[in-house]
Amino acid sequence: xxxxxxxxxxxxxxxxxxxxxxxxxxxxxxxxxxxxxxxxxxxxxxxxxxxxxxxxxxxxxxxxxxxxxxxxxxxxxxxxxxxxxxxxxxxxxxxxxxxxxxxxxxxxxxxxxxx
Amino acid sequence: xxxxxxxxxxxxxxxxxxxxxxxxxxxxxxxxxxxxxxxxxxxxxxxxxxxxxxxxxxxxxxxxxxxxxxxxxxxxxxxxxxxxxxxxxxxxxxxxxxxxxxxxxxxxxxxx
Numbered sequence: 622x623x624x625x626x627x628x629x630x631x632x633x634x635x636x637x638x639x640x641x642x643x644x645x646x647x648x649x650x651x652x653x654x655x656x657x658x659x660x661x662x663x664x665x666x667x668x669x670x671x672x673x674x675x676x677x678x679x680x681x682x683x684x685x686x687x688x689x690x691x692x693x694x695x696x697x698x699x700x701x702x703x704x705x706x707x708x709x710x711x712x713x714x715x716x717x718x719x720x721x722x723x724x725x726x727x728x729x730x731x732x733x734x735x736x
Numbered sequence: 737x738x739x740x741x742x743x744x745x746x747x748x749x750x751x752x753x754x755x756x757x758x759x760x761x762x763x764x765x766x767x768x769x770x771x772x773x774x775x776x777x778x779x780x781x782x783x784x785x786x787x788x789x790x791x792x793x794x795x796x797x798x799x800x801x802x803x804x805x806x807x808x809x810x811x812x813x814x815x816x817x818x819x820x821x822x823x824x825x826x827x828x829x830x831x832x833x834x835x836x837x838x839x840x841x842x843x844x845x846x847x848x
Contacts, residue, residue, distance in 0.1 A: 625779070654835065663740070663825060663838035664780070677835065712779060716834070725836065727772075727779035 623647070625715050625728035626695075633734045634703045642698040642731045646715030653696045654725060655681075655688060658710040670696060703735045738763045742826045742839035749816055750847050757811040757842050759800075759826035767828040769793075769802055769809040770836070774823045783811075783824070821846045 626645040634640050646653050651672050656664040666680040670690040681688065685703075690696040700707055710732045714725035742759040749755060761767065768787045772780040784793030789804035798813045809826060826839040 627779075656836075656838075661840070663827075663840040664836075666835040666837065669835055680835070714780075714836075724782055724785075725834070727781070729777070729779040 627728035631732050640700040644696040644713030650715035650717050652716045654714040656712045705735050708735045740839035745843035748845040752815045755813040755816045759809045765830045767830045770827040772825040818846045
């Protein structure tokens, strides 16, 4: 069973461009979480999605950022009009369900660099 | 709000030394506590967890005990190896959505 897949692993964008980050959860997992890791910081929660639904987006900036998890295909984190402060590592995690004993499995991350 | 504070790194030890990485937390409610490890170029892996007071999580020789009275979850290992070199994150989860709140991470270097 393949783990959580993220692509691309590295992404370089110029200011004002769009960045699209993809996450394929583990087989059988219907819950996806996105986290952002700024340099020298811990991971910060951004958004939690189930298939076709956003459950909690309290950690996601209100502007320029959006996320989706369609019925078919990977989850997408989209950043429009990127700025230098968006440079970070973005991690996706998936779980089969929720619950206090449920483990989230993390992908290898996408490292976004904004020039 | 909920938060995790862990000792700053980097921590450099010789092989076979004793390891402690301190972690304390602040939480409304009753959190589950975790230690995650991140090896170079990889995603985070769950190292161990504890879901209630006085529980001890253990894995690969690492241990941590959920101490409610001191709001702590310190990571320990009796004899570290070079292969333990990584970044270690203390974390908690509260609430039904299970979003995880992480500390800033502690980079560990083990010298042969």
